[in-house]
Amino acid sequence: MKVLTNILRNSYIEQYPINQFFSFDIITYLTVHQFEKGEFIFKERSHPEYLYYMVEGKAKLYVTHKNGKVSLIDFITSPCFMGEMELLDSVRVSKGIQAVTKTICLAIPILQFRKRLLTDVIFLRELCMLLSDKEMKVTAKYTQNQVYPLENRLAAFILLSSDQGFYKEKHTEICEFLGVSYRHLLYTFAAFCEAGILVKHNRGYLIQNKDKLLTLSEEIL
Amino acid sequence: MKVLTNILRNSYIEQYPINQFFSFDIITYLTVHQFEKGEFIFKERSHPEYLYYMVEGKAKLYVTHKNGKVSLIDFITSPCFMGEMELLDSVRVSKGIQAVTKTICLAIPILQFRKRLLTDVIFLRELCMLLSDKEMKVTAKYTQNQVYPLENRLAAFILLSSDQGFYKEKHTEICEFLGVSYRHLLYTFAAFCEAGILVKHNRGYLIQNKDKLLTLSEEIL
DNA sequence: TATAAAATATGAGATATCTCACATTATTGT
DNA sequence: ACAATAATGTGAGATATCTCATATTTTATA
Numbered sequence: 001m002k003v004l005t006n007i008l009r010n011s012y013i014e015q016y017p018i019n020q021f022f023s024f025d026i027i028t029y030l031t032v033h034q035f036e037k038g039e040f041i042f043k044e045r046s047h048p049e050y051l052y053y054m055v056e057g058k059a060k061l062y063v064t065h066k067n068g069k070v071s072l073i074d075f076i077t078s079p080c081f082m083g084e085m086e087l088l089d090s091v092r093v094s095k096g097i098q099a100v101t102k103t104i105c106l107a108i109p110i111l112q113f114r115k116r117l118l119t120d121v122i123f124l125r126e127l128c129m130l131l132s133d134k135e136m137k138v139t140a141k142y143t144q145n146q147v148y149p150l151e152n153r154l155a156a157f158i159l160l161s162s163d164q165g166f167y168k169e170k171h172t173e174i175c176e177f178l179g180v181s182y183r184h185l186l187y188t189f190a191a192f193c194e195a196g197i198l199v200k201h202n203r204g205y206l207i208q209n210k211d212k213l214l215t216l217s218e219e220i221l
Numbered sequence: 222m223k224v225l226t227n228i229l230r231n232s233y234i235e236q237y238p239i240n241q242f243f244s245f246d247i248i249t250y251l252t253v254h255q256f257e258k259g260e261f262i263f264k265e266r267s268h269p270e271y272l273y274y275m276v277e278g279k280a281k282l283y284v285t286h287k288n289g290k291v292s293l294i295d296f297i298t299s300p301c302f303m304g305e306m307e308l309l310d311s312v313r314v315s316k317g318i319q320a321v322t323k324t325i326c327l328a329i330p331i332l333q334f335r336k337r338l339l340t341d342v343i344f345l346r347e348l349c350m351l352l353s354d355k356e357m358k359v360t361a362k363y364t365q366n367q368v369y370p371l372e373n374r375l376a377a378f379i380l381l382s383s384d385q386g387f388y389k390e391k392h393t394e395i396c397e398f399l400g401v402s403y404r405h406l407l408y409t410f411a412a413f414c415e416a417g418i419l420v421k422h423n424r425g426y427l428i429q430n431k432d433k434l435l436t437l438s439e440e441i442l
Numbered sequence: 443t444a445t446a447a448a449a450t451a452t453g454a455g456a457t458a459t460c461t462c463a464c465a466t467t468a469t470t471g472t
Numbered sequence: 473a474c475a476a477t478a479a480t481g482t483g484a485g486a487t488a489t490c491t492c493a494t495a496t497t498t499t500a501t502a
Contacts, residue, residue: 071364124345142363143292146400179367
């Protein structure tokens with residue numbers, strides 16, 4: 001992690017308005033932290049020192065189970081807060097957050113600002129909304145996971161994450177996100193290719209039959 | 222649903238202090254609603270009129286999927302708020318909530334109080350904490366669901382929900398809660414009996430070997 | 443640029459879990 | 473008290489998904 005200073009710091013702070021989330025001017029107290037791809041933003045079971053507002057980048061929120069398996073709970077994309085739960089309850093330990101790409105965060109020191117934030121109507125209201133959205137999203141994902149086979153969920157995920165008809169996520173990540181084994185994910189991709197829905201191309205897949213993907217994903221909702 | 226009046230209303234309001242969640246005296250504006258076992262507190266996809274504070278009873282929070290399967294997201298036990306998400310975002314539709322036992326709720330009309338609640342620091346702070354706890358709990362449950370076989374999760378659930386060594390939940394509910402088919406749940410109960418861990422007794426099961434249950438559930442966390 | 447580490451890929455065999463059909467109790471409303 | 477409804481229980485066969493072993497390719501790093 002690198003703390004950005006001067007011009008660089010200021011440019012990020014100017015570029016991304018964060019004051020809207022607070023009833024006071026927090027800008028002077030902010031530092032700007034930069035995480036490299038693969039770096040851990042919060043180590044699992046740690047006590048974060050900062051409330052982060054991610055302004056650029058993408059990260060994985062995950063938990064490691066006793067048996068060694070990893071559940072990728074969510075992909076966090078900017079803009080987004082991280083560490084709110086730990087701000088609210090200092091006893092609580094963090095889940096793991098790892099940067100997937102280079103990530104820039106505005107950093108608010110928790111110790112120094114906890115009291116002020118927990119009495120800030122604007123901040124608390126925003127936080128309620130964000131927490132509520134997040135729960136909605138996570139609940140939807142997990143209830144679907146246990147009710148629909150991978151075929152349907154993968155179809156939906158491909159549509160969601162592909163860019164101009166091209167899918168190129170990392171299998172190792174996506175199997176943890178979708179809650180299945182690597183092997184099974186690969187089987188399902190193979191089946192999609194077999195069915196003429198996808199065509200493997202370099203490090204990714206071209207969508208050949210979008211309608212079929214839509215049909216499969218519409219079985220979910 | 223029955224609206225309780227006079228003595229009955231007042232006795233519930235006195236018995237369960239709700240003012241602690243608000244920075245103003247809300248008591249005069251409260252009505253008290255009583256739901257019978259099996260009654261729907263929120264219909265799925267409806268727009269709740271009230272923010273409820275459940276003070277007595279137990280309810281199921283669930284969602285019905287397109288394919289007809291039901292996910293029982295959580296058992297809600299008093300004391301607990303219901304309808305907070307819909308208070309925060311009026312566009313959002315409710316999940317289903319059904320009373321499992323007779324349930325008493327203090328009712329706050331959303332339309333009338335939304336504005337006031339969304340500027341109430343005490344309320345918002347409490348809500349943040351509750352939302353954050355709830356998400357924690359739900360996430361833990363679902364990530365475990367997808368990483369451990371039923372054997373382990375059921376062992377943990379039996380320990381959690383049994384009373385003095387006796388388990389007597391309804392299979393039809395629990396299979397939806399644990400995210401497995403009724404059939405599979407029964408297989409696993411049969412296996413536990415076979416292994417001498419449980420003994421079927423009337424409408425329930427007696428725990429015969431608590432250590433084994435502990436061992437099985439400890440594999441989770 | 444060589445080497446280690448991560449990601450991709452695939453086969454074979456196992457198992458956790460599901461569907462459906464059907465019979466038997468409980469429970470509940472009238 | 474009786475019919476309707478919900479809950480329980482079980483078999484047989486299917487399938488969605490997992491484990492493990494192993495090989496190859498790509499990417500990262502000293």
